[in-house]
Amino acid sequence: MSAPALTPADSAIFDEDVITEMEEHLDEPIACGIETCEKEAAWRVSLRCCGDSTFLCTPHYFVSRSRLGWSLIWAGAAQCAVCGTVFRHPMSYDAIVRVVPL
Numbered sequence: 001m002s003a004p005a006l007t008p009a010d011s012a013i014f015d016e017d018v019i020t021e022m023e024e025h026l027d028e029p030i031a032c033g034i035e036t037c038e039k040e041a042a043w044r045v046s047l048r049c050c051g052d053s054t055f056l057c058t059p060h061y062f063v064s065r066s067r068l069g070w071s072l073i074w075a076g077a078a079q080c081a082v083c084g085t086v087f088r089h090p091m092s093y094d095a096i097v098r099v100v101p102l
């Protein structure tokens, strides 16, 4: 079985415009990085391999945690979609992703 591709939020990848826009609105609450989500972000999660990061609300943070956990258990590995680093079971979420509360 091939390793599923991994991003900090599984689907959220920021392009330059979004990052610029975020920097312009630093005083405002940061929105969750999941496109369909309108909640305020509560966590900044970044991949330790390449530093690719995103902001997540608490529910999506837990979704990302459990999805990565299940990928490691069921596929035996997960691969970073940005730099290609492969993480293998039994690495923990916290060994792969750095989490900073906002």
Ligand SMILES: [Zn+2]
Pocket (backbone or CB within 6 Å): 047, 049, 050, 051, 052, 080, 081, 082, 083, 084, 085
């Ligand atoms: Zn990476």
Ligand SMILES: [Zn+2]
Pocket (backbone or CB within 6 Å): 032, 033, 034, 037, 038, 039, 056, 057, 058, 059, 060
């Ligand atoms: Zn969210």
